[in-house]
Amino acid sequence: MLSRHGWATLVATAVSFVVGRLFGLIELYVVGTALAVVLMAALVSVNRSLPTLQVRRIARPSMVSVGEPARVDIQVANVSHRRAPRLQLWEPVGERGGAPMQLAPLPAGEAVSAAYRVPSARRGVLRIGPLRAERTDPLGLCSRTNVLAGSGEVLVVPERIPLAFPGLSSSGRLGEHLRMKSWGQTGSEFHSQREYVPGDDLRRINWKSSARAGNLIVRETAVEGVQRCVVVLDTLASQYDDDGFERAVVAAASVVSGAVTMGIATRLVAPGIDLRGTEVGHESLRWLATVRPGDQVVDHTAGGRTSTDGLGLLVIATGSAGSPAVAAARAAAGPDESLVVITTMEIPGTGGRFRVNGTSLTALQHSWNALVLGPSVVTV
Numbered sequence: 001m002l003s004r005h006g007w008a009t010l011v012a013t014a015v016s017f018v019v020g021r022l023f024g025l026i027e028l029y030v031v032g033t034a035l036a037v038v039l040m041a042a043l044v045s046v047n048r049s050l051p052t053l054q055v056r057r058i059a060r061p062s063m064v065s066v067g068e069p070a071r072v073d074i075q076v077a078n079v080s081h082r083r084a085p086r087l088q089l090w091e092p093v094g095e096r097g098g099a100p101m102q103l104a105p106l107p108a109g110e111a112v113s114a115a116y117r118v119p120s121a122r123r124g125v126l127r128i129g130p131l132r133a134e135r136t137d138p139l140g141l142c143s144r145t146n147v148l149a150g151s152g153e154v155l156v157v158p159e160r161i162p163l164a165f166p167g168l169s170s171s172g173r174l175g176e177h178l179r180m181k182s183w184g185q186t187g188s189e190f191h192s193q194r195e196y197v198p199g200d201d202l203r204r205i206n207w208k209s210s211a212r213a214g215n216l217i218v219r220e221t222a223v224e225g226v227q228r229c230v231v232v233l234d235t236l237a238s239q240y241d242d243d244g245f246e247r248a249v250v251a252a253a254s255v256v257s258g259a260v261t262m263g264i265a266t267r268l269v270a271p272g273i274d275l276r277g278t279e280v281g282h283e284s285l286r287w288l289a290t291v292r293p294g295d296q297v298v299d300h301t302a303g304g305r306t307s308t309d310g311l312g313l314l315v316i317a318t319g320s321a322g323s324p325a326v327a328a329a330r331a332a333a334g335p336d337e338s339l340v341v342i343t344t345m346e347i348p349g350t351g352g353r354f355r356v357n358g359t360s361l362t363a364l365q366h367s368w369n370a371l372v373l374g375p376s377v378v379t380v
Contacts, residue, residue, distance in 0.1 A: 006141035009039050042137035046144045051080035051108070055131055055149035059118070063285070066159040070118040072128060076103060076148070077111035087133040089148070094119065094126050103133070118154050123249070123289050126154040157285040158246075158253040161365050164372045165262045166226060166313070171374040174354055177338060178226060178311055193217050229259040230337070231284075232300045232316040232329055233270040237293035239319030240345060247344040249288050251317040251358050255342075256284045259313075271296035297324045301332045312337040319345035321355065340371070 002010065016032030019025065056075040064070040074091070078084045089101040099116035106112060118126060129151040136143040166175045193209060196216030209217040233252040240248065252268065259266040260281035267276040268284040271294055275283050300314070314337045316329045321343055333339050340354045342364065348355030357367040 001144060002142045003136070003140055005139070006039065006042065009035055009141055013039065038139065039141060042139060042141040045137045046135050046142050050133070050135070050146055051078055051082050051084045053077065053084060053106075053133075053148055054079050057129070057131070057149060057152055059128070059152065059154045063155045063157055064118070064120050065157055066120055066123050068120055070120055070154060071115050072099075072118055072152075072154070073113060073115045074101065074131070075111055075113045076106070078106045078108055081108050083107050085135055087135055089114075090132045090134065091116070091129055093128055120154075120156045123156045123158050123246075125290060126156055128152045128154060155286065155289050157289045158249045159361075160254045160257045161250065161361055163254050163258045163365065164369045165258045165264070166372045172370060172372045173374075174338065174340065174371045175373070177354075226262075226264055226311050226313055228265040228267075228312040229255070230267045230269060230300055230312065230314050231255045231259070232298055232314070232325065233268070233288075233291070234298055234316060234318035234323050234325035235270055235291065235294045236297060236319075236323060236325060237295060239323050239325075240293060244319050244345040245293050247358050247361065247364065248317040248319065248342070249291060250361060251342045251344065251356075251364055253285060253288050254364075255315050255317070257281060267300075269298060269300040271298050297328060299328055299332070313340060314338065315340045315342065317342045317344065317358065319343065321346070321348060342368075 013032050013035040016028045016035065020028030020032060054077045056077075058073045058075075060071050060073065072091075072093075074089075076089075084103075084106040086105050087103040089103055090098055091101070092098040093116075097119070101114045101116075103112065118128075120126075129149060130147050131149040133146045133148050134143055135146070166172070166178055193206060196205065196210075196218050206217045231252050233248060235245075237245075256266055256268050265276075266280050267274065268280060268287070269275075270291065273287060275287065312334065314329060314333050316326060316339070318325055318341065321341055326341055330339055338354065340356060341348070342356040342358045344358040344364075347357050347359055348367075354371060356364065356371060358364040
């Protein structure tokens with residue numbers, strides 16, 4: 001492909017021949033011939049086949065959280081038997097930018113490396129490549145572009161903020177609520193035996209021990225904390241602006257991460273998706289990296305329940321408490337599930353039992369931890 005200088009040289013060549021012909025000036029023929037030879041030499045030089053170059057691209061890491069540093073390493077090796085020319089490399093990164101690199105003449109059998117940083121300001125799939133090499137002649141008259149490597153991607157997942165998770169020793173309103181509910185649970189782990197007291201659950205009576213002792217004996221089981229957590233992301237577009245939806249995604253990712261870290265059976269539910277199992281933490285981040293608002297109301301019972309044993313949390317991240325998704329979650333909550341509503345577009349009022357202010361990430365962390373640990377424990 002001719003450059004601007006190349007086209008100017010081509011025009012000058014034609015003018016030299018035409019003027020030389022009209023006025024019979026042999027000197028212009030000589031100039032035109034010299035320009036034509038230079039132009040042909042330039043075309044031949046850039047159209048020679050490139051030596052075989054092997055490119056290795058490594059994203060470190062391949063999955064990065066919003067705001068965290070990430071880089072891509074490029075290694076180019078000349079595996080042929082001749083010297084590679086000087087090349088200008090260009091690697092597109094995302095939709096609007098790229099990384100320019102200059103590759104000096106590379107002898108046969110040698111390799112060089114370069115690296116560039118990856119922008120991670122927003123979640124999503126960041127497309128990288130293909131890596132292009134532009135070859136020009138020494139005079140810059142023409143150039144040719146070759147593709148050295150295909151495309152890759154870096155996954156930018158939502159930011160996660162540290163959230164305390166409720167246990168039976170938590171002093172916040174949610175912790176106290178769960179502690180009171182736990183006394184009504186039979187539990188699953190045997191702890192001890194004692195004599196029957198009026199009001200005890202008859203299902204706890206150990207009839208064999210009672211027959212030997214002559215008195216009614218009941219089993220004591222260990223009091224258990226939260227055993228399961230369902231995180232619901234409301235993707236209804238009418239509930240959000242752009243920033244509000246991003247905060248809801250961060251809230252969902254943070255709660256899933258906190259529950260998985262505590263070893264709690266966790267689900268992430270949204271329209272068209274129901275993630276659970278041992279890989280729910282990793283798979284949830286991958287899905288949340290690309291989720292967009294839609295027009296469906298989420299129903300967390302459509303895929304069935306994870307378990308009916310033990311205490312459970314039902315956490316919904318939404319724009320406002322008046323969302324249809326909140327009403328659906330409240331109606332479908334089981335007797336052993338405690339509903340927590342995180343609102344990212346409005347400061348929660350006093351109408352709901354467990355509301356979390358998600359109008360900013362700082363407010364989300366403070367409000368959630370105050371609900372779990374108590375206001376006196378939370379530090380700003």
